[in-house]
Structure formats: C-alpha cells, structure tokens
Amino acid sequence: MNNFTFRNQNGLQFLVCDPMEKIGFINAFSTRMGGVSPLPAESLSLGNFSQDERENVIENRRRFLEAIGAMGRQLVTARQIHSADVRSIRDGHDATAEPTECDALTANIDSALLAVQTADCLPVLLADRRTGAFAAVHAGWRGTLAGIVARTVERMQLSYDTAPVDLLVALGPAIGACCFEVGPEVISQFIDRYKYTGQLVSKQKPDGKAHLDLNLANTRQLADCGVNPENIFDCGLCTVCRNDLFFSYRFERGAQNPVGRLMGVIGQIAKNS
Numbered sequence: 001m002n003n004f005t006f007r008n009q010n011g012l013q014f015l016v017c018d019p020m021e022k023i024g025f026i027n028a029f030s031t032r033m034g035g036v037s038p039l040p041a042e043s044l045s046l047g048n049f050s051q052d053e054r055e056n057v058i059e060n061r062r063r064f065l066e067a068i069g070a071m072g073r074q075l076v077t078a079r080q081i082h083s084a085d086v087r088s089i090r091d092g093h094d095a096t097a098e099p100t101e102c103d104a105l106t107a108n109i110d111s112a113l114l115a116v117q118t119a120d121c122l123p124v125l126l127a128d129r130r131t132g133a134f135a136a137v138h139a140g141w142r143g144t145l146a147g148i149v150a151r152t153v154e155r156m157q158l159s160y161d162t163a164p165v166d167l168l169v170a171l172g173p174a175i176g177a178c179c180f181e182v183g184p185e186v187i188s189q190f191i192d193r194y195k196y197t198g199q200l201v202s203k204q205k206p207d208g209k210a211h212l213d214l215n216l217a218n219t220r221q222l223a224d225c226g227v228n229p230e231n232i233f234d235c236g237l238c239t240v241c242r243n244d245l246f247f248s249y250r251f252e253r254g255a256q257n258p259v260g261r262l263m264g265v266i267g268q269i270a271k272n273s
C-alpha cells in the first residue's frame with residue numbers, strides 16, 4: 001500500500017497511486033460499494049455484462065467519474081478478450097468510437113480517460129512523465145503470458161517516443177499469489193516462454209497445480225523493457241483476500257453467479273484546471 005491512498009468522495013471509496021498523480025495523471029482504482037447494481041445491493045459495478053442492466057452501469061460510471069473529479073471526460077473502454085492487442089486512441093473521434101476487441105489502450109490526449117475492467121485480472125496503468133502519454137492494460141494470466149505490458153510499452157515507444165525509463169506504473173487490485181491457483185497446463189506455458197517462471201510459482205502440489213504471481217510476472221516484464229523497478233508501484237491488495245472491498249470472479253464463483261466489475265482509469269490532469 002506504499003504510494004497508494006484510499007480516498008472517499010460522495011459515498012464512494014477509491015484507490016489512487018500518489019506518485020502518478022503528482023506527475024500530472026488523474027488515476028483511480030474503484031472499490032465495490034456505493035453504486036446501484038444488485039451484485040449484491042448497492043454495488044458499484046463498472047463494466048457491461050449480460051447479468052446487469054446497462055442503466056445501472058451508466059449510473060455507476062457517472063458516480064465514479066464524479067467522485068474522482070473526471071466528469072466530462074470521455075471514458076474509453078475495450079472489449080477485453082485476454083489478448084495482447086493494444087489500441088491507440090489518437091483523437092476525440094477514436095475516443096468516442098465503439099469499443100473494439102483489445103486488452104490495452106494508450107493515448108496522449110487530455111480529453112480521454114482510459115479504462116480497464118477487472119474482477120481478479122491485474123489492472124496496470126502506465127504514465128510517461130516526459131511526453132504525457134499513458135495507458136491502461138488488462139493483464140490476466142493469458143495476457144501476461146502473451147506479454148501484454150511489454151507490447152504496450154513497445155507501442156508507447158513507437159507512437160509517442162516514450163522512453164521506458166520515464167514511465168511510472170501502477171498495479172491495481174488483483175488476485176494475489178496468495179490465492180491464484182492455476183493448473184499445470186498454465187504453468188507449462190509460462191515455462192516455455194519465461195525462463196524465470198520458477199520465481200513466479202509457489203505452493204506446488206503433487207497434481208501439478210500451483211500458485212502464480214501475476215504481479216511479479218508483469219513487474220518482471222516491465223523491468224525487462226527498461227522500466228525502473230523503483231517506478232513500479234504495486235498496491236498489493238488481493239481481490240480474494242479483500243473481497244469486502246473488491247469484486248472477485250473466482251471467489252464469487254463467476255461461472256455460476258453474476259459478479260461485478262472493477263475499473264482502473266488514467267488520464268492527464270487538465271493543464272488549466
């Protein structure tokens with residue numbers, strides 16, 4: 001929790017990465033209470049899915065943007081598919097277009113607030129202190145395996161001339177290594193791709209199941225891209241251990257029950273506000 005603070009506004013609570021705010025980026029990770037979705041009552045579910053009314057999500061998003069001081073910003077979301085695909089939001093036209101299938105969004109315009117929706121997967125926010133470019137990334141195990149944060153840094157280098165050494169990165173609430181058990185087929189794919197997989201795995205069982213550390217895996221990928229490890233801030237909050245604060249697809253049995261969606265957002269603090 002170093003470098004993060006909980007803030008309360010209009011009955012909502014959200015988490016802010018302070019160093020990222022200090023260099024000029026509005027950022028927030030939502031918590032579950034204070035909305036209008038029945039997941040259960042008064043849940044602040046911020047993602048569209050079939051088991052919640054669209055009107056609820058619209059009202060929840062309005063409340064969230066108001067609480068974090070981002071009313072009037074264009075909220076840009078993705079149709080997340082556990083890929084390693086990155087979309088650049090170049091202008092206001094891109095920002096208002098229908099969400100497309102991808103798992104990372106990047107931009108360098110002050111009208112857009114980029115969003116990632118999660119309920120266990122790791123939300124990653126990136127901010128370039130020199131150019132003002134920023135990104136929001138959805139990194140579950142599939143995206144992590146496919147190197148989505150590395151792909152995002154590469155895109156920022158190409159599109160905005162970002163130097164990785166100028167990036168600040170915030171890792172939001174996600175299922176922690178304490179709780180994230182995966183099967184041997186997942187571990188073996190990581191071993192095939194990342195030689196340091198042994199460091200990411202713990203609590204191995206005789207049947208091959210083990211716990212995977214998504215936060216460390218993404219931290220490692222970012223460091224290998226040239227991001228300074230001192231500039232990678234991990235809130236360290238687990239969505240299962242802290243199910244009182246966050247939605248967890250696994251803990252709440254998402255395959256059988258409707259589970260709400262958290263949101264992590266990032267944008268530029270307007271120069272003249």
Ligand SMILES: [Zn+2]
Pocket residue numbers: 175176177178179238239240241242
């Ligand atoms: Zn946990």
